[in-house]
Amino acid sequence: MQLPKFGKIKKPSLWLLGLLATGLLGIGATTYLALQDATPKSDITEETVAVVSKDLVVRIRANGVVQAARKINLSPKAEGRIVQLYVEEGDPVKQGELVARMDSQRLQAQVNQYRGTLAKAQAELAQKRAGSRPEEIAEAKARVATAEANVAEAVAKLNRAQEELKRNQFLVEQGAISRDKFGEFLSKEREARASLQAAKTRLTEQQQSLNRVRNGSRPEEIAQAEASVKEAIAQLQYYETQLEDTRIQAPFSGTITRLFVQSGDFVTPTTAASSSDGATSASIAELSSGLEIEAKVPEATINQIKPQQRVEVSADAYPDEVFPGRVRLIAPRAVKENNITSFRIKVDLETGQDKLRLGMNVKLAFLGNQIPKALVVPLATIVTRPDGQTGVLVPDKDNQAQFRPVTVGATVGDLIQILQGVSLGERIFISPPEGQKIKGVDTPGVF
Numbered sequence: 161m162q163l164p165k166f167g168k169i170k171k172p173s174l175w176l177l178g179l180l181a182t183g184l185l186g187i188g189a190t191t192y193l194a195l196q197d198a199t200p201k202s203d204i205t206e207e208t209v210a211v212v213s214k215d216l217v218v219r220i221r222a223n224g225v226v227q228a229a230r231k232i233n234l235s236p237k238a239e240g241r242i243v244q245l246y247v248e249e250g251d252p253v254k255q256g257e258l259v260a261r262m263d264s265q266r267l268q269a270q271v272n273q274y275r276g277t278l279a280k281a282q283a284e285l286a287q288k289r290a291g292s293r294p295e296e297i298a299e300a301k302a303r304v305a306t307a308e309a310n311v312a313e314a315v316a317k318l319n320r321a322q323e324e325l326k327r328n329q330f331l332v333e334q335g336a337i338s339r340d341k342f343g344e345f346l347s348k349e350r351e352a353r354a355s356l357q358a359a360k361t362r363l364t365e366q367q368q369s370l371n372r373v374r375n376g377s378r379p380e381e382i383a384q385a386e387a388s389v390k391e392a393i394a395q396l397q398y399y400e401t402q403l404e405d406t407r408i409q410a411p412f413s414g415t416i417t418r419l420f421v422q423s424g425d426f427v428t429p430t431t432a433a434s435s436s437d438g439a440t441s442a443s444i445a446e447l448s449s450g451l452e453i454e455a456k457v458p459e460a461t462i463n464q465i466k467p468q469q470r471v472e473v474s475a476d477a478y479p480d481e482v483f484p485g486r487v488r489l490i491a492p493r494a495v496k497e498n499n500i501t502s503f504r505i506k507v508d509l510e511t512g513q514d515k516l517r518l519g520m521n522v523k524l525a526f527l528g529n530q531i532p533k534a535l536v537v538p539l540a541t542i543v544t545r546p547d548g549q550t551g552v553l554v555p556d557k558d559n560q561a562q563f564r565p566v567t568v569g570a571t572v573g574d575l576i577q578i579l580q581g582v583s584l585g586e587r588i589f590i591s592p593p594e595g596q597k598i599k600g601v602d603t604p605g606v607f
Contacts (some may be wrong), residue, residue: 204555204559204587204589207589207590207591207593208555208587208588208589208590209537209538209541209587209588209590210585210586210587211535211536211537211578211582211583211584211585211586211587211588212535212536212537212584212585213533213534213535213536213584214533214534214536214575215530215531215532215533215534216530216531216534216536216570216572216575216577217527217528217529217530217531217572218464218527218528218529218530218531218570218572219472219525219526219527219528219572219573220457220461220464220465220525220526220528221523221524221525221526222455222456222457222505222523222524222526223455223456223521223522223523223524224453224454224455224456224473224505224507224521224522224523224524225453225454225455225519225520225521225522226451226452226453226516226517226518226519226520226521226522227451227452227453227454227518227519228414228417228448228449228450228451228452228518229449229450229451229452229508230412230414230448230449230450231417231446231447231448231449232411232412232446232447233420233443233445233446233447234259234260234408234410234411234443234444234445234446234447235427235429235443235444236262236405236406236408236427236428236429236444237405237429238262238402238405238406238429239426239427239428239429240262240263240406240426240427241262241263241424241425241426241427242260242261242262242421242422242423242424242425242426242427242444243261243262243263243423243424244260244261244423245259245260245419245421245422245423245444246258246259246260246261247259247260247416247419247445248416248419249416249417249418249419250415250416250417251415251416252413252414252415252416253410253413253414253415253416253447254410254413255410255411255412255413256409256410257409257410258407258408258409259408259409259410259416259444259445259447260408260421260444260445261406261407261408262406262407262408262427263406264403264406267399267402267403267406268403270399271396271399271400271403274392274395274396274399275396277392277395277396278389278392278393278395278396280392281385281388281389281391281392282389282392284385284388285382285385285386285388285389288381288382288385289382289385296373297370297373300366300369300370300373301370303366303369303370304363304366304367304369304370306366307359307362307363307365307366307367308363310359310362310363311356311359311360311363313359314352314355314356314358314359314360315356317352317355317356318349318352318353318355318356320352321345321348321349321351321352321353322349322352324345324348324349325345325346325348325349328341328342328345329342408444410447411447412447412449413449414447414448414449414450415447415448415449416445416446416447417446417447417448417518418445418446419444419445419446420443420444420445420446421443421444421445427443427444448518450513451509451512451513451516451518452488452506452507452508452509453471453473453485453506453507453509453522453524454504454505454506454507455504455505455507455524456495456502456503456504456505457502457503457505457526458500458501458502459494459501459502459503462490462502462503464526464528464529465487465490465503465505465526466487466490467487467488467489467490468486468487469486469487469526469527469528470484470485470486470526470527471484471485471486471487471507471524471525471526471527472484472485472524472525472527473485473507473509473512473516473522473523473524474522474523474525475516475520475521475522475523476521477515477520478515481512481515483509483510483511483512483515483516484509484510484511485507485508485509485510486507486508486510487505487506487507487508487526488506488507488508489505489506490503490504490505490506491503491504491505491506507524531569531570531577534569534570534577535577535578535579535582535583535584536572536575536576536577536578537552537575537576537578537582537588538574538575538576538590539571539574539575539576540574540590540591541553541588541589541590541591542566542568542576543563543592545563549565550565550566550567550568551563551564551565551566551581552564552566552578552581552582552588552589553588553589553592553598554582554586554587554588554589555587555589560593561589561592561593561598562598563598564581564582565581566578566579566580566581566582567579567580567581
């Protein structure tokens, strides 16, 4: 079988080659565009996060300082020298425990003296109240009898002197004796009369004394003795109090957090209730009890703080621990520092007293209202335009970032609530795509 014969192939014309080239180029361009449309868009999953729903607890952040719930500087009530110090810094003490003792020799001597004075006054009062003993009455009667005998003797002596005076008066009238001799008898009669009067006075005194002994002490004497006892008691109590003040005792249980003296130091009195360092020059020791947190909350958020509100306390020294507490006190008066108005808040610790230390800086989170099913995004995704408008960056149909304004709510940790502007599950950019300028954000005034 013979193959068909073909004619001689002629050289193609130039215009035919041009058409063929153009057709091939068109086919290639069409193929390229078709392939380009079929290529999937870039994956932005790792560059975006989804809007999620969470139950939030609003936290009001503040800084605070650990301080003693109760603190006092122990100071003597009178100046003196410390003879014994019974504590060291960090020692726990109980209420009434002896912390230090001051020199008390002079006061001890005065106390002993007035104890003796009181004992004497009490004995005299007891004697006056008890009345006279039978022996005392018998002694008084004996003194009366002696006085009566003296009176009788004085009467007899006066009678003899009077008789001699009468006899010699007749003799002097007869001229038998001289006037001088008669004067001697006259003097004896006068002396006897005076002796009788003295004896009668002594008898009256002894009789009165006997009556007093029989009747006991008068009410006035007993009252005077009682007053002496009271005076002695007051004097003794005064010096006993001064002696007791030389014993420096703990007014409440706590820990000795600082010592300002050593044994042998001379100290002077100051206000015992003072807790400032300015009073330490005259103080013996600083006594602290319990721990609490003091924080300052700005007035803009003070309305969100309530008594007994739960608080979370954290410290840099314990990065993995959170110590719970509760609000104990909200100061009724604001303080202003550096043109910032704030309120002092006292927080009682429920745990952490064995770890936290006085003066330690801490961070507080006051747990506020709960927000159920809040739409939240990471705080880092929020951007702000030059005009102050807040928003997020969302992908458009070409997965390019575009600005969308949103209304934000509470911030809790690294999350922020979105009130308006996004929907659940929608994805937003974590940060602006590299190399892309977003209108209205990177170029102010362009929207």
